[in-house]
Amino acid sequence: MNIFLINPPNCGRSIPEERYGITSLKQIFRGEPLALEELAGNLLEHNVRILDLKADPDGLDRELREFPPDVVGITGVTCEANTVLQLAVKVKEACRAIVVIGGIHASNDPGFFNHAAVDYIVVGIGKKAFADLVCALESDTDASALPGVMRTRPGRALERPPLRNTVADLVVEHSPNYELVSRYRSHYILEKLGITMGFVASAFGCPHRCLFCSIQGQTGGGYLTKPIETVVRDIGLLVDIPVIRLVDANTFGDVKRATALGRALFESGLKRQYLADIRSDTVVRHPEMLRQWQEAGLRAVIIGFEEIDDASLLAMNKANKASMNAEAIAILNDLGITIVGDFIISPDYDEDDFDRLGTYLDTRRIDLPMITVMTPLPGTALYLQEHHRIINHNLDYYTLTNAVTTTKLAEERFYSRYAALLANSHQNARL
Ligand code: B12
Ligand code: SF4
Structure with missing residues (x-):
């Protein structure tokens, strides 16, 4: 399967900047999207691409054209959650890929992503859960009982999945795939x-x-x-x-x-x-x-x-x-x-x-x-x-x-x- 993993752009809004012209409190940090590299490291049987919108803010349309995905995974912290949803909507408008959201906000507040543009939410460590989900999607089997995986149900409450979160979920035998971000390394x-x-x-x-x-x-x-x-x-x-x-x-x-x-x-x-x-x-x-x-x-x-x-x-x-x-x-x-x-x-x-x-x-x-x-x-x-x-x-x-x-x-x-x-x-x- 073609799996496309997206790191959202630097986002977040600043009250002091917007209301009082104080620009010094807005922080821009850089760093590689290790979460996505870890996920990619456990998807060895698939074609995986990582798009880091923090390094390449305009890359989405181009990459979706070049690499038509079967599954799109998006990560994000809380201040990125609205942007993550907007990205999910854009992906759905552009292609028929299954959209999966994971990361720290999805893990703490999964209900936020219970939206029509999102198919699955992965809570917790996610490395094994995501690979299991991809496997279920490929073989067209039911993914709803996988630990840490939630099927979205817009308008209805999410069903809490069984959670595991053990060392086995870290899948340590497979290292992060650092190669997939080599084009961004200078950032x-x-x-x-x-x-x-x-x-x-x-x-x-x-x-x-x-x-x-x-x-x-x-x-x-x-x-x-x-x-x-x-x-x-x-x-x-x-x-x-x-x-x-x-x-x-x-x-x-x-x-x-x-x-x-x-x-x-x-x-x-x-x-x-x-x-x-x-x-x-x-x-x-x-x-x-x-x-x-x-x-x-x-x-x-x-x-x-x-x-x-x-x-x-x-x-x-x-x-x-x-x-x-x-x-x-x-x-x-x-x-x-x-x-x-x-x-x-x-x-x-x-x-x-x-x-x-x-x-x-x-x-x-x-x-x-x-x-x-x-x-x-x-x-x-x-x-x-x-x-x-x-x-x-x-x-x-x-x-x-x-x-x-x-x-x-x-x-x-x-x-x-x-x-x-x-x-x-x-x-x-x-x-
Ligand atoms: C490295 C880091 C960064 C890097 C992120 C690199 C990147 N993604 O681009 C940089 C420096 C850019 C960064 C920025 C910020 N960060 Co930061 N960061 C971290 C830090 C130290 C580590 C995150 C990490 O890489 N963990 C390792 C990976 C492997 O674990 P993970 O992210 O949890 O991912 C696993 C699972 O969650 C899951 N998963 C994750 N994503 C996905 C996606 C899918 C599809 C699936 C299936 C699974 C999945 O699988 C992964 C592998 O097991 C954490 C603290 C921490 N120790 O976690 C803070 C942390 C995440 N950051 C935090 C914050 C607040 C920020 C900023 C808002 C700071 C600021 N004031 O600007 C900004 C946000 C960016 C922006 N402004 O837009 C908070 C988030 C709190 C929250 N709930 O929002 C944290 C928790 C620190 C804290 N203070 O508590 N950060
Ligand atoms: S719970 Fe742990 S990681 Fe979080 S602030 Fe306290 S000591 Fe730090």
Whole structure:
């Protein structure tokens, strides 16, 4: 079968830009569509093509003409969900392909895609489920009972499929098909340094339960890791790519395994630099593991500090302490590991809250602070809690840089303080 996998274009709308002319808060990120490469790696008996509309925004019509698909798969995060639906409509207008939607938004909020232009929704890990679905479509057998696969029923409630989400669903024996995006490789750069960066997944899901986090939808709540030799194999496939981003939500969620992975990377002789996500409490409890990873090439860690006081961390069920964050910063500074620090500002922030966070960032060495706005993403525990407060339901704005609930400060003031905080904290940013 001809299977056409589509990564949506950079999208999402910006309230500060549209209403107040503040353009600095809109973020454009680049990176390869690893989800689609993973899916393609398990479709060895088919002709598969990947279209990355982030790199080639006008490519859809041309590619549909050149490669008439039997099945079209589209991925997307929440702020891309409307665009994903529009793409599905365009595909249906252009051809008779079966349209399948998967990814983090489909997994957390499948009902959104219960639309006439969509035939199936795949929730969760998806690599095995999609291959099984393609197989069922090819042999014209019933796909509705496949774990993780939902047949759309516009106008009626979706039927929840049985969910599996085990290591077997990761189909680790088949590596991602990196070849399929080789034509886009020059787009996947670390802008600040102008060097190419590749993505590798080593773990899925997370053992924690932060209120705002949508990652649970990826695995249905579990934490699954790939075997170490698989991770080393996949990194090795990205030939001549100096920087590898381990895209896991939490690379170090199983410390014993993460230690073994660090050792294997060191011994592999791959000689890459790594960027990986870790929690601050893991840094504090296992500094020796960080030292070992640094020797293996760990250049930077991404840490969700989120907030600067214990009450706020508790309210978001972060299961962590401000003192842990401070200690982790000190350890990483000592080791010389670059810190990319995620912080979440609440729409309830007042002038004092902005001042406090500004002072915190001014007085600590966090190399690249990333500041987002607390957003109740559909499918999260936060969404259930805050649903009644949401004033903006248009998912185009769910970029994590807009307030979709009412701001305590006047809205323009909120965004101008947010923009100033970001600009100030990025003055000496480095990666
Ligand atoms: C790499 C990454 C990116 C890359 C994406 C590369 C690309 N696709 O073009 C870049 C840097 C571009 C990016 C951008 C953004 N990102 Co981002 N990103 C990630 C990250 C770190 C990893 C995603 C990944 O590759 N995972 C590995 C793959 C293999 O797993 P997966 O995506 O879940 O895919 C599997 C299944 O979901 C399923 N599947 C996925 N798609 C499909 C499609 C079909 C048809 C099927 C059958 C199955 C299927 O199968 C896959 C294989 O098992 C995640 C956090 C995380 N750890 O997941 C955040 C994450 C996805 N990003 C997030 C956000 C918010 C953004 C931005 C909005 C940031 C911003 N402010 O601009 C932008 C969105 C883009 C835009 N502006 O238009 C959020 C999404 C939350 C949400 N629910 O919306 C996440 C979860 C991080 C977070 N803060 O919590 N991101
Ligand atoms: S620790 Fe990170 S990935 Fe895990 S639930 Fe919390 S925010 Fe999500």
